[in-house]
Amino acid sequence: xxxxxxxxxxxxxxxxxxxxxxxxxxxxxxxxxxxxxxxxxxxxxxxxxxxxxxxxxxxxxxxxxxxxxxxxxxxxxxxxxxxxxxxxxxxxxxxxxxxxxxxxxxxxxxxxxxxxxxxxxxxxxxxxxxxxxxxxxxxxxxxxxxxxxxxxxxxxxxxxxxxxxxxxxxxxxxxxxxxxxxxxxxxxxxxxxxxxxxxxxxxxxxxxxxxxxxxxxxxxxxxxxxxxxxxxxxxxxxxxxxxxxxxxxxxxxxxxxxxxxxxxxxxxxxxxxxxxxxxxxxxxxxxxxxxxxxxxxxxxxxx
Amino acid sequence: xxxxxxxxxxxxxxxxxxxxxxxxxxxxxxxxxxxxxxxxxxxxxxxxxxxxxxxxxxxxxxxxxxxxxxxxxxxxxxxxxxxxxxxxxxxxxxxxxxxxxxxxxxxxxxxxxxxxxxxxxxxxxxxxxxxxxxxxxxxxxxxxxxxxxxxxxxxxxxxxxxxxxxxxxxxxxxxxxxxxxxxxxxxxxxxxxxxxxxxxxxxxxxxxxxxxxxxxxxxxxxxxxxxxxxxxxxxxxxxxxxxxxxxxxxxxxxxxxxxxxxxxxxxxxxxxxxxxxxxxxxxxxxxxxxxxxxxxxxxxxxxxxxxxxxxxxxxxxxxxxxxxxxxxxxxxxxxxxxxxxxxxxxxxxxxxxxxxxxxxxxxxxxxx
Numbered sequence: 001x002x003x004x005x006x007x008x009x010x011x012x013x014x015x016x017x018x019x020x021x022x023x024x025x026x027x028x029x030x031x032x033x034x035x036x037x038x039x040x041x042x043x044x045x046x047x048x049x050x051x052x053x054x055x056x057x058x059x060x061x062x063x064x065x066x067x068x069x070x071x072x073x074x075x076x077x078x079x080x081x082x083x084x085x086x087x088x089x090x091x092x093x094x095x096x097x098x099x100x101x102x103x104x105x106x107x108x109x110x111x112x113x114x115x116x117x118x119x120x121x122x123x124x125x126x127x128x129x130x131x132x133x134x135x136x137x138x139x140x141x142x143x144x145x146x147x148x149x150x151x152x153x154x155x156x157x158x159x160x161x162x163x164x165x166x167x168x169x170x171x172x173x174x175x176x177x178x179x180x181x182x183x184x185x186x187x188x189x190x191x192x193x194x195x196x197x198x199x200x201x202x203x204x205x206x207x208x209x210x211x212x213x214x215x216x217x218x219x220x221x222x223x224x225x226x227x228x229x230x231x232x233x234x235x236x237x238x239x240x241x242x243x244x245x246x247x248x249x250x251x252x253x254x255x256x257x258x259x260x261x262x263x264x265x266x267x268x269x270x271x272x273x274x275x276x277x278x279x280x281x282x283x284x285x286x287x288x289x290x291x292x293x294x295x296x297x298x299x300x301x302x303x
Numbered sequence: 304x305x306x307x308x309x310x311x312x313x314x315x316x317x318x319x320x321x322x323x324x325x326x327x328x329x330x331x332x333x334x335x336x337x338x339x340x341x342x343x344x345x346x347x348x349x350x351x352x353x354x355x356x357x358x359x360x361x362x363x364x365x366x367x368x369x370x371x372x373x374x375x376x377x378x379x380x381x382x383x384x385x386x387x388x389x390x391x392x393x394x395x396x397x398x399x400x401x402x403x404x405x406x407x408x409x410x411x412x413x414x415x416x417x418x419x420x421x422x423x424x425x426x427x428x429x430x431x432x433x434x435x436x437x438x439x440x441x442x443x444x445x446x447x448x449x450x451x452x453x454x455x456x457x458x459x460x461x462x463x464x465x466x467x468x469x470x471x472x473x474x475x476x477x478x479x480x481x482x483x484x485x486x487x488x489x490x491x492x493x494x495x496x497x498x499x500x501x502x503x504x505x506x507x508x509x510x511x512x513x514x515x516x517x518x519x520x521x522x523x524x525x526x527x528x529x530x531x532x533x534x535x536x537x538x539x540x541x542x543x544x545x546x547x548x549x550x551x552x553x554x555x556x557x558x559x560x561x562x563x564x565x566x567x568x569x570x571x572x573x574x575x576x577x578x579x580x581x582x583x584x585x586x587x588x589x590x591x592x593x594x595x596x597x598x599x600x601x602x603x604x605x606x607x608x609x610x611x612x613x614x615x616x617x618x619x620x621x622x623x624x625x626x627x628x629x630x631x632x633x634x635x636x637x638x639x640x641x642x643x644x645x646x647x648x649x650x651x652x653x654x655x656x657x658x659x660x661x662x663x664x665x666x667x668x669x670x671x
Contacts, residue, residue: 049512051670070668071514079512085505089320090313101309102513144509 002027002152002183003048007057010043010206017043019206020057025185025199030178032197033187034291040206041187042082045156048185049079062151062183075103078150080141082157088130092121092140095129096147103148113180114143117173135166142173146182153177155186159193171196191292202295209298214291221289221297223247226267227255230279239277243270250296257293258284306515310523317497318527324493332485332535333542339477340547347433351379352399353391360408362417366445370401375437392424399423399434411449467636478543479631480604482536483624486562487569487598490532492590494573498524499586502577508670517666525570532566533559552638561634561644564651565627571658572623578665598624626650 003025010018017040025031033041046052048061050070058065064072086095096118100107111118121139124132129140138158145153155174159167171193174184186197194200195214202209202217210217228249230236233256240249240258247259258270267284274282318324352370356363371378379397382388391397402420404410411417421438423431447460468475501507510520540558543549551558572594580586599605601615602624608616619625626647633639633647641648 046670051508051511053669074512075514077512079509081505081508083505085509087313087317087506088504090316094313094316098309098313099509099513102306102510102515104306104514 001025001060002029003031003059003061003185005044005048005057005059008044008047008054008059009056010040010047010052010054016206018047018054021203021206021208022057023201023208023211025183027183028178028181030174030184030186030196030198032194032200033185033203034189034191034194034200034295035187035203036189038205039203041203042156043206044203045079045081045154045185045187049077049154050074076151078145078148078153080145080153080155080158082160084137084141086129086137086141086144089128091126091128092132093125095140096143099144100147105148107147110147110149113149113177114146116176117146118143120169134162135169138162138166138170139173142170146177150182152183152185155184157187157189159188159190167193191290191295194291200291202291202298204295204299204302207302209295209302217291217294218289221294223259223297224265225287225289225293226258226260226270227252227283227285227287228258228270228274229255229281229283230274231281232279235277236274236279239274239279243273245269248296248300252290252292255283257287257296259293259297307519307523310515310519311526314497314524314527318531324496328489328493328531328535329538332489332539335485336478336481336539336542337546339481340474340543347375347430347437349377350375350398350430350434351396352376352401352434353380353382353397354378355382355385355388355400355402356407357405358403358407358409360406362408362411363403366403366419366442367401369441369445370438373437373441388422392422397424398430399438401438472547472549474543474547475549475636476604478539478547478549479628479635480602482539482543482562482631483565483602483604483627484595484598485539486532486536486566487572487594487624488590489535490528490566490569491573491576491594492587494524494528494570495576495580495586495590496583497528498574498577499580499583503582511668511670517663517668521574521662521666525567525574528570528573529563529566532570533563536562536566549635551635553634553640557641558631558634561627561630561648561651564648564655565623565630568623568627568651568655568658571655571662574662575658575665578662578667597622601625602628604628623651623654 001024005024006022008018008021009016021044033044035041043052047054048059048066050066050073053067060066061073062076064076066073087098090098096107117139121132121136121143124136129137132140142155142158145155159170162170167190174186175196178184188194197214199211199213200217201211210220212220228236228240233251236256237249237251240246240256245260245262245265247261249256249258267286270284271282318328354367356367367378370376380391382391382400385402388400388402391400400422402422404418404420407417407419419442421435423434425431501510536559540551544551573590576586576589576593580589601608601619601622603619604624608619608625611619630644630647633644
């Protein structure tokens with residue numbers, strides 16, 4: 001196993017950031033940690049990258065214990081923190097060179113690994129890192145984290161604050177890296193990115209809700225789900241929330257996602273109810289659950 | 304080794320690309336030396352004085368001439384009545400008034416004794432003191448000329464000689480002090496800031512998750528500043544030699560070596576500061592408040608340590624600057640060799656080792 005966590009807990013003062021977390025990541029797997037801000041993702045990354053010591057439990061990365069063999073881990077992992085953490089006053093090339101040198105390697109030696117990514121930022125290699133756009137910065141940071149050919153790559157919210165096009169490119173790059181035998185642990189608050197992982201762990205308030213492949217997680221969604229729309233979205237939420245058969249209703253893109261309490265729910269009933277409340281252009285359709293729906297459902301049950 | 308060189312190269316990029324830090328590094332020392340050397344001075348030159356001469360005879364005239372021709376005083380007016388003295392002082396220009404008694408010359412001849420009153424504006428006590436001393440010695444000088452050839456029964460003539468700084472130039476005192484302040488401040492402040500900057504920008508997080516060990520990071524941070532501070536020290540020494548004509552009696556090599564020792568000492572203090580502060584701002588405040596004040600007040604640079612109350616004298620012992628100033632004065636002014644400053648040197652070495660050991664121990668290999 002590339003990453004093993006056994007009953008890891010961590011508290012800051014009295015706040016529990018991580019509560020009894022256990023999971024394993026297989027070699028070469030692209031594993032996603034999905035959860036909102038404050039779920040404990042960064043704390044988990046910091047424990048695995050030997051930056052913090054857990055209060056309880058055991059963890060190992062690439063076969064090394066995170067506490068006792070921290071020096072070995074620091075030689076063999078790549079880490080990209082959530083905040084852009086390169087030298088802003090150094091150029092693209094100087095940054096990359098610096099990280100290659102401190103890991104005792106050169107750009108040339110592992111060029112094939114970063115080639116696909118570096119080629120995109122190469123035209124700007126003489127530009128200071130601080131002057132790059134968000135997407136470029138992430139690409140550079142990824143190059144710097146990869147330059148020593150790590151066994152395990154930790155990416156803490158790599159796409160936060162990045163435009164949709166760059167996000168998509170970024171995930172394509174991760175998929176390609178996977179082919180090169182690098183285990184990747186990535187966290188993201190974006191549910192749509194979760195579906196691109198091999199397996200994901202849904203995490204909230206320091207607890208893991210579920211671990212499985214994205215498909216299995218979606219399939220496990222226990223209820224029927226409907227997308228609902230009308231001309232007055234705001235009023236629609238209000239009305240759905242007081243509708244007696246509502247289990248949950250929350251905005252999802254241009255629709256609301258609605259799950260009924262009863263098994264015998266018929267969409268006509270809802271349409272009728274909404275008509276009575278003067279909604280126009282009403283649309284109620286059964287739809288397929290997404291990771292986000294599962295997440296909402298699980299975290300609701302968890303509370 | 305390659306890692307280390309890569310790290311140092313990166314540090315140089317940081318320093319050379321930040322105009323503000325470049326200015327602090329090289330602009331400040333020059334400005335400070337010039338300021339202290341030219342503007343802030345204890346010497347008196349061309350002090351304006353006024354004369355109230357009730358006698359107006361040959362003797363008073365000779366004395367007035369003597370005073371007027373000295374470079375210390377320039378006579379800016381004659382007044383004719385005691386009542387005018389106060390208003391003269393209040394105008395602020397005149398710092399001293401010489402009041403010759405009536406029949407000064409006559410009394411001198413008939414009674415062998417005449418009096419002249421020296422009134423000084425003591426709003427600035429140091430200057431007032433110096434003025435009265437200078438006037439006093441001019442008068443004494445004149446008296447000796449009068450007595451020439453006469454046989455006095457008993458006579459004690461004090462012959463003062465100011466050793467190591469015969470002209471009592473205050474720049475001799477300021478240069479070692481300013482050099483100490485600048486080296487201490489620049490070295491300690493710049494290193495502590497550059498380390499805390501990595502913490503603040505999050506790059507420390509990546510450096511920690513890398514094979515670099517604490518000693519490599521610390522030494523890598525320090526080496527560029529050692530080089531820059533040595534350049535700084537050289538600039539200050541050259542300025543004092545060529546601009547202020549300050550002699551370096553002792554060996555230049557020893558001076559360089561001792562300066563390097565002090566620089567390393569200041570840098571290790573800077574590292575220590577960075578281990579206890581997490582933002583650049585705190586690091587700067589601690590460096591300024593924690594280092595600058597003691598260096599200025601307790602190092603013997605401005606206020607003599609021997610005249611401080613005992614507790615302060617004891618505290619002054621733990622201030623590296625005190626020992627460095629002693630070494631500097633010894634080498635530059637007295638021309639002594641290591642044989643005379645070995646004790647101070649050993650103390651500085653001891654302090655440096657202590658600071659480095661403490662910093663390495665306090666350096667965090669993790670985030671908390």
